[in-house]
Amino acid sequence: MGCNLNRPTLERLMQYYHYITEHLHPHPPDSANVSSVQIAELLGIDPAQVRKDLAAINVKGQPNVGYKISTVVESIRQCLGFDKNYNAVLIGAGRLGGAIACYDEFRFYGLKIAALLDNALQKIGTMIDGHKVQSVEMLEDIVQQQNIKLAILTVPAEAAQKLAERVTAAGIETIWNFSPTSLVMPDNVIVRNEHLSVGLAQLFYHLARRT
Amino acid sequence: MGCNLNRPTLERLMQYYHYITEHLHPHPPDSANVSSVQIAELLGIDPAQVRKDLAAINVKGQPNVGYKISTVVESIRQCLGFDKNYNAVLIGAGRLGGAIACYDEFRFYGLKIAALLDNALQKIGTMIDGHKVQSVEMLEDIVQQQNIKLAILTVPAEAAQKLAERVTAAGIETIWNFSPTSLVMPDNVIVRNEHLSVGLAQLFYHLARRT
DNA sequence: TAGATTGTTAATCGATTAACAATC
DNA sequence: TAGATTGTTAATCGATTAACAATC
Numbered sequence A, B: 001m002g003c004n005l006n007r008p009t010l011e012r013l014m015q016y017y018h019y020i021t022e023h024l025h026p027h028p029p030d031s032a033n034v035s036s037v038q039i040a041e042l043l044g045i046d047p048a049q050v051r052k053d054l055a056a057i058n059v060k061g062q063p064n065v066g067y068k069i070s071t072v073v074e075s076i077r078q079c080l081g082f083d084k085n086y087n088a089v090l091i092g093a094g095r096l097g098g099a100i101a102c103y104d105e106f107r108f109y110g111l112k113i114a115a116l117l118d119n120a121l122q123k124i125g126t127m128i129d130g131h132k133v134q135s136v137e138m139l140e141d142i143v144q145q146q147n148i149k150l151a152i153l154t155v156p157a158e159a160a161q162k163l164a165e166r167v168t169a170a171g172i173e174t175i176w177n178f179s180p181t182s183l184v185m186p187d188n189v190i191v192r193n194e195h196l197s198v199g200l201a202q203l204f205y206h207l208a209r210r211t
Numbered sequence C, D: 001t002a003g004a005t006t007g008t009t010a011a012t013c014g015a016t017t018a019a020c021a022a023t024c
Helices: A007-024 A036-043 A047-056 A069-080 A093-103 A104-109 A136-145 A157-169 A196-208 B007-024 B036-043 B047-056 B069-080 B095-101 B106-108 B135-143 B157-169 B196-208
Strands: A086-091 A111-120 A131-135 A147-151 A174-177 A192-193 B086-091 B113-120 B131-136 B148-153 B173-178 B188-195
Touching: A007 A036, A007 A047, A007 A069, A007 B047, A007 B196, A036 A047, A047 B036, A069 B196, A086 A131, A086 A136, A086 A157, A086 B113, A093 A111, A093 B095, A093 B157, A093 B173, A104 A111, A104 B196, A111 A136, A111 A147, A136 A157, A147 A157, A147 B095, A147 B196, A157 A174, A192 B196, A196 B007, A196 B069, A196 B106, A196 B148, A196 B188, B007 B047, B036 B196, B069 B086, B086 B095, B086 B157, B106 B113, B113 B135, B113 B148, B135 B157, B148 B157, B157 B173, B188 B196
Parallel strands: A086 A111, A086 A147, A111 A131, A147 A174, A174 A192, B086 B113, B086 B148, B113 B131, B148 B173, B173 B188
Antiparallel strands: none
């Protein structure tokens, strides 16, 4: 809501969320608390940073007690929009597209894969884990009828840019791109390129410095 | 080699690399150049930033001309370690594991999936796009025999932490984790959690601020 | 009360941007 | 030569860390 977050803060909040929901949440009773020092130590950061981040999403703690876990979790969910529901269209029913279509966790974040599209005739009409593969020709209709706000691309590099332009022409302004190419889009379109090689580069950089 | 890069610089270098190899590289003759302004405009950043980044990896430009494209590409590859060859073991032969095993681009970055492991009996012995699925029992032997430096995890959340510990016990100090859970590892282990929800959080945050 | 923890201001640190002389 | 672009120093900006009074 009234929270205005920068990128590092956003990333850290996601880490807190994972740490708390995976390691703390169900265990203690509903009223259980967590301190900034606990979180900070696990993540290897400064406790003041944690307090600043939580203050940024209007979470209030109690001196000598800490923060109420359920409040922290709910506030993060709300501020990051996980309590809303978004429909996405997934284009590209290859291996990666199939993996994402089946990714069960998305429902915890309010994301629903409303349609799975491909242009290969032999795939159209088949089922992938409950999702019927439809023709890419249906794109514009589906976007309009199902109030789609997000397009997820898992197509070959050659097809990605053209498809991204078609998707935005159809009215979608947010693209999550898993195709192995960097999309070049006007500023009004939100693009997140999830190119595997970026992660690889970081790992290699540290690997090389070690051996 | 003598390059010491921070995280933002590393990420930007990867962007330059993609932009140049995808949009510029093969087109002009080998001697063709690119200027910091060209790169900066496309990526929406400051030209001085580009010059700083290239200086950080010891790339020299020519006043009034720019930077030689082939030099830029080669220097990035060398500094990020793409000119070396690394063997990885991929654990988890599900949909996502299959997608990664088949990911052809890895060879441009010097990464080879040397082994694909799973613990499901019905998968062991089957072929996935040229990779024979082997039992997880083979992990320690394979790591030793094939000089494996990197483990890629695409397993269910419940299995990830235990497996990560087993992998490090076997001598691997770098983990690329695609399992939907955050690994908690000692500082000497390099972990990159590629949790999809982090990307999703950023997209949602911007989406919510728009509508 | 004593001890622990928050909330926040001030100090530090580091990264980005501006500016411009040097150079082709 | 004039114009464009690099390389780098200085100025700015923003994020992180230190410190500590307020509070339970």
